[in-house]
Amino acid sequence: MSRVPALLVMHADLGAALLHAAGQVYGPCEDLPVLSNEGLSRAALEHAIAGKVAGWSAGGLVLTDFWGGSCHLCGLAAARACGGATAAGEIVVVTGLNLPMLLDYLHNRDRCAVVELAERLQLKGQESVRLQRCQPA
Amino acid sequence: MSWQIHRVDDRLIHGQVVIAWGARLRPARIWVVDDASAANPWERELLASAAAGAEVRVVTVAEAAAAWAAEATAPGGAFLIVPDLATARALIEAGAPVPSFTLGGLHYAPGKTKVNEYVYLDADDRADARALLARGVALEVQDVPASRPQSLASLDPGSAP
Numbered sequence: 505m506s507r508v509p510a511l512l513v514m515h516a517d518l519g520a521a522l523l524h525a526a527g528q529v530y531g532p533c534e535d536l537p538v539l540s541n542e543g544l545s546r547a548a549l550e551h552a553i554a555g556k557v558a559g560w561s562a563g564g565l566v567l568t569d570f571w572g573g574s575c576h577l578c579g580l581a582a583a584r585a586c587g588g589a590t591a592a593g594e595i596v597v598v599t600g601l602n603l604p605m606l607l608d609y610l611h612n613r614d615r616c617a618v619v620e621l622a623e624r625l626q627l628k629g630q631e632s633v634r635l636q637r638c639q640p641a
Numbered sequence: 642m643s644w645q646i647h648r649v650d651d652r653l654i655h656g657q658v659v660i661a662w663g664a665r666l667r668p669a670r671i672w673v674v675d676d677a678s679a680a681n682p683w684e685r686e687l688l689a690s691a692a693a694g695a696e697v698r699v700v701t702v703a704e705a706a707a708a709w710a711a712e713a714t715a716p717g718g719a720f721l722i723v724p725d726l727a728t729a730r731a732l733i734e735a736g737a738p739v740p741s742f743t744l745g746g747l748h749y750a751p752g753k754t755k756v757n758e759y760v761y762l763d764a765d766d767r768a769d770a771r772a773l774l775a776r777g778v779a780l781e782v783q784d785v786p787a788s789r790p791q792s793l794a795s796l797d798p799g800s801a802p
Contacts, residue, residue, distance in 0.1 A: 515656065543758075545651040545748035572691040573656035580687060 508613045508621050509564035511556045512538045512601070513549075513575040526606045533610060541574050549574055553582035560586075563594040563618040565609070565625075571599040596622040604632035645718040647739050649729055650746040653678070653722055654691045657745060661785040662720065663695065669717025670696045674705040674732060675724050695720075702728060706735035726762075726769035733778060741779035744793060756797045759784050770800035 512519035519538040527533050537556055541549050557564060566579035576599050583595035596618060598605070608628040612621055645666045650658065653673050662668075671692050678684045679701045689697040700708070705721070709732075712719055721739070723729045729742050746759050753761035760782055762770070770780055770793060780800070783790040794801035 543748060545746075545750060546653065546655075547651070548748065548750070570656065570660070572654065572659045572693065574652045577655065577687060577691055581684075584683065 505615055505617070506562060507535065508616065508618050509557075509560050510536055510567050510609060510613065511553065511564070512536065512567050512606075513553055513579055514538070514540065514569045514601075515573065515575065516540060516542050518569060522601070522603060522606055525603055526610060529603075530607055530610045536610075539575075541578070544574075546574060546578060549578040550582045550585070553578055554585050557582060557595055558586050560595060563596070565618065565622055566595065566597045567601045567606070567609070567625075568597060568599050569601060594618050598622055598625050600629050601625075602629055602632060605629045642717060643713045643715050643719050645720060647721045647723075647729075647742045648745045649723055649726060649742050650744075651724050651748055652746055653724060654688050654697065657785050658720065658722065659692045659695075661787070663692065665786045666718055666720075668695050668720045670698060670712070670715075670719040672705060672708075672712070672719060672721045673697065673699045674702055674721060674728060675699070676701045676728075678724075679704070702731045702735055705732055706737040709737035709739070726766050726773070729778075730769045730772050733773060733776060739778060741781060742773070743790070744780060744782045745784050756793070757782060760793075760796075762797065762800065767797070767800045770797075771802045774800070775802045 512523060519540060523533055523536060523538055539552055566583060568575040568579050576597060579597040583597060605625045605628050608625055616624060645668055646662060673688055678699050685699040688699050733739060744760050747761055749761045753763045755761050773780060780793040781790040782793050782796055
């Protein structure tokens with residue numbers, strides 16, 4: 505199975521910081537470009553994302569921070585402009601990315617299909633948010 | 642209550658709108674005034690999905706001008722967002738008596754010069770700004786509620802009438 509490509513699109517330096525942190529846990533994170541929305545209009549951000557995902561002939565994942573933000577909306581618009589879903593694969597925008605999800609992507613990008621991986625990341629993100637109340641010793 | 646903010650932002654609905662201003666003011670409705678978006682069903686659906694908890698209305702300039710007065714007295718708060726100063730000016734010239742616009746994000750593009758970190762203007766933008774100010778419409782620069790609003794004319798003398 506071929507590798508599912510991904511693009512990190514996030515506010516300010518968050519994408520680069522997440523990738524750096526993932527590298528501390530996973531090791532070198534190759535083939536994972538990062539885009540920041542900083543200083544970009546909607547049109548410019550869409551164009552920048554489209555330039556990255558246009559070559560994904562078998563689909564891939566646009567990994568973004570929060571639902572409703574410019575990274576999410578521009579990711580959707582760029583994916584749609586690039587065909588969105590093709591016979592060979594689909595571009596899926598994933599919101600709410602956190603470090604456990606990014607690590608799960610890195611561990612599974614070579615053995616899952618695009619949609620399967622996207623759904624796996626969604627579940628991983630949900631499972632990774634837990635509450636643990638601590639009583640005094 | 643109705644109109645809470647009239648914003649000029651080339652990103653239309655995005656994080657600063659739904660997270661920063663939205664959490665502070667909790668609008669019942671968000672009006673996106675943009676002829677191109679209003680003519681595109683997919684774009685309307687995209688924008689409508691972006692703001693949980695508020696009804697999103699994507700309308701043309703003419704539709705917004707016609708609905709502005711009724712919205713002003715409607716229950717609940719409302720945001721109005723235009724993508725650029727040309728649309729803000731068109732809205733005023735179409736008859737909507739908007740008292741002020743907040744410039745929240747007009748990002749760099751070739752030919753535009755920097756006013757601050759999130760506002761860049763070209764000659765056409767400045768002409769629109771002067772026209773708006775000459776009609777008595779206040780223009781303030783402020784991206785999020787926590788930042789200090791500043792008048793555009795004080796930051797950019799080329800925009801002053």
